[in-house]
Amino acid sequence: MDEITHRRVLRIALPIVLSNATVPLLGAVDTGVVGQMGEAAPIGAVGVGAVVLAALYWIFGFLRMGTSGLVAQAHGAQDPAETGAILMRALMIGLMGGFAFMVLQVPLFHAAFLLAPASEEVERLTRAYLAIRIWGAPATIALYAVTGWLIAVERTRSVLVLQLWMNGLNIGLDFLFVLGFGWGVEGVAVATLIAEWTGLGLGLWLCRGAFAGGQWRDWARVFDRVRVARMMQVNGDIMVRSVVLQGAFTTFVFLGAGFGDVTLAANQVLLQFLEITAYGLDGFAFAAETLVGQAVGARRASHVRRAAVVTSQWGIGGALALGAGFWLAGPWLIDLMTTEPEVRLAARSFLPWIALAPVIGIASWMFDGIFIGATLSREMRNAMLVSVAIYGVALAVLPGAFGNHGLWAALMVLNVARGATMALRYPRAEQVAA
Structure with missing residues (x-):
């Protein structure tokens, strides 16, 4: 294994940081081009449709993390046949999940509108958008597996190329179909659909090393009961962990709504800072996944520790830089995101929590990467369950005593608990590499 x-x-x-930077740009362009139509309903339809699909696809988000950890270990063990087999298993899961969404689209979309009712015009346009976009479900979910494989074998420049291709093509087609051809909401959907399927084609080409030598057609290996069971166990644990974490953030949003519309809006603005934090620090967590996974596969416990330390040093540096940036530029960024004076004032009052968030949360994000690389999915899941229980106690006490400040304090407690509970379990990462 290389030093x-x-x-x-x-x-x-x-490359991951640069790749992530293109994601918000695409959302802004999608909104901007339909905004040129001079009506509110198309903007709402694209937003609602994107949220519905993101929620559905997110169920399979475990494919990215699970594939990354397992492939990194096989790569570290110098087992190219298994890296190809893992990718094939993940692609099959992604394609089958996507086709299931296509078959079940009518009841799924019906349920979505029951949960989040919209005006008649917005619902009509959203259904037209979803009816087109859903045909890209197999490609989008399969791309989670492709991305995980590329990260695991240190091909993150390929991830950047893939994102630049997909988002660049999507943006270009947005302008052509919506502003050029006048296709409206359907034009945005068609643009994304084309970008998704061509992206999958490019992604498979970038992963061509996994298909060299025909190991991907070794069906006895691909469907090996022990290996398949291991993959399902890892992915299942990660899915449970992710569902619980999403529930914790959803609870934060719902409780914030109880403090009034202004506070709710201020919290929503500040949550965008947390999204920026995740995009900015993901690259170092992904590096931990790759290097720790390879060290475990190579049975080099000392390399596990070295990977954890070096990636975390950069993660901590990035967190300190983001915290300082939010403290200094936060008021300007708040003004950029909202023009409502009361919301601006409220957001400024809670800004110190956002400046602290990267510093407080960096341990949990880096340990996520380390545990994914070591495929300590059960330990990761259990740590999350304990952390959310602690978060629940904090929610029961702090918001009632300190209002929205208490709510933000509870969120910080969650991140501290996540970091601490995984730190206690970290020795297992070195033990599995021994």
Whole structure:
């Protein structure tokens, strides 16, 4: 296994950071082009449709993390046949999940509108948008597996190329179909559909090393009962962990609504800062996944520790930089996101929590990467369950005593608990590599 250096960490992490930066841009363009139609309903339809699909696809988000950890270990063990087999299993899961969504689209969309009712015009346009976008479900979910494989074998520049292709093509087709051809909401949907399927084609080409030598057609290996069971166990644990974490954030939003519309809006603005934090620090967590996974596969416990330390050093540096940036530029960013004076004032009053959030949360994000690389999915799941229980106690006490400040304090307690509970379990990461 190659030496773990700061240069190697940056070579893995920086393309992911740049890749993530293109994601908010696409959402802004989608909104902007339909906004040129001069009506509110199309903007709402694209927003609602995107949220519905994101919620559905997110169920399979475990494919990215599970694939990354398992492939990194096989790569570290110098077992190319298994790296190809893992990708094939993940692609099959992704394609079958996507086709299931296509078959079940009518009841799924009906349930979505029952949960989030919209005006008649917005619902009509959203249904037209979803009827087109759903045909991209197999490609989008399969791309989770492709991305996980590329990250695991340190091909993060390929991830950047893939994102630039998909988002660049999507943006270009947005302008052509919506502003050029006048297709409206359907034009945005068709643009995304084309980007998704061409993205999958490009992604499979970028993963062509997994298909070299025909190991991907070794069906006895691909469907090996022990290996399949291991993959399902890892993915199942990650899915439970992710559902619980999403529930914790959803609870935060719902409780914030109880403090009034202004506070709710202020919290929503500030949550965008947390999204920026995740995008900015993901690269270092992904580097931890890759390097820890390879070290475990190579049975090099000392390399596990080295990978954890070096990636975390960069993660901590990034967290401190983001915290300082939010503290200094936060008021300007708040004004950029909202023009409502009361919301601006409220958001400023809670800004110190956002400046602290990256620093407080970095341990939990880096341990996520370390545990994914070591495929300690059960320990990761259990740590999350304990952390959310602690968060529940904090929610029962702090908001009632300190209002919205108490709500933000409870969220910080969740991140501290996540970091602490995984830190206690960290020795297992080195033990599995022994």
